Amino acid sequence: MAVTEERKKRYEAEGIPTAPRHDGSGGGMVPAKTVAPPARYKTYVNERKGIVEKVPAGISPAFNWHQGTMGRGLSTLEHLVAKTREKAPEQFDLVMSSLMRNRLSKKAFYGFVEDALAREKTRQLVAPVGFLDGKTVRFLERNGVAIGDNNIVVLESRLVTAKKFSGWHTLTGNAPSREDWHNLLDWLIDAPVYWDGRGLVYLAKLDGSRCMKIAVDTSLRSKTQSGVRLMLPKVDTMYVLDLAGEADRGRRECDRIMGFTRIR
Numbered sequence: 549m550a551v552t553e554e555r556k557k558r559y560e561a562e563g564i565p566t567a568p569r570h571d572g573s574g575g576g577m578v579p580a581k582t583v584a585p586p587a588r589y590k591t592y593v594n595e596r597k598g599i600v601e602k603v604p605a606g607i608s609p610a611f612n613w614h615q616g617t618m619g620r621g622l623s624t625l626e627h628l629v630a631k632t633r634e635k636a637p638e639q640f641d642l643v644m645s646s647l648m649r650n651r652l653s654k655k656a657f658y659g660f661v662e663d664a665l666a667r668e669k670t671r672q673l674v675a676p677v678g679f680l681d682g683k684t685v686r687f688l689e690r691n692g693v694a695i696g697d698n699n700i701v702v703l704e705s706r707l708v709t710a711k712k713f714s715g716w717h718t719l720t721g722n723a724p725s726r727e728d729w730h731n732l733l734d735w736l737i738d739a740p741v742y743w744d745g746r747g748l749v750y751l752a753k754l755d756g757s758r759c760m761k762i763a764v765d766t767s768l769r770s771k772t773q774s775g776v777r778l779m780l781p782k783v784d785t786m787y788v789l790d791l792a793g794e795a796d797r798g799r800r801e802c803d804r805i806m807g808f809t810r811i812r
Contacts, residue, residue, distance in 0.1 A: 622676050630697045644679045645737055661729045664705035677703040678736030687811045693766050701736060701764055701781045722788040735762060742808035749805050757792040759802055
């Protein structure tokens, strides 16, 4: 409970008024402590959600949620994925596509991108940016990658401002623009998807001479974000392939990707 500076000083000087217990014992003024005790954590494996958490000792995992860093939208989508797969599996792709494309979802994602580009470190660190459709999930399962209900594809804010984009890709002119990051949500729904033997590669056409390569890691391994390890597919990289460039690197990479197994 937040208190004013004046009340804080009064608590420190006089103690905190406390009601007695049900049996009538205790109560009165309890000395105020202003130094937090050492934090102790326990590891909790949430098999339903597919995450491994470091939960403060004495705190139920159900309360170990930081809305500001992970976003309520991700938790809601995970719950919806499980329910839709259970109740209406034949409608799964349509339901998820409609949700990801709706105005509120896009507005929230655009805000996430803008915060990431502005390096707002106190804001949301991970955002849902897509989902794995039924055809892709079945293909992965046939190739030994068990996704389960972990269909949501996420984007980590640190990727948007990673050195590979601000450095090398910017220097070579193939770094994603602000608009490209905004379009990522639609590309993950519509673009052709290929399997390179390790993960998914999306190839979105920008115009007659450029394509966008988007790699999605399906290993379900990720670095810890504020004590929570997300076991979800994530965007691993994204950059432009210039098919008309003098060095011909973009054309060669595009041809290489199109030589992979196409899923959809």
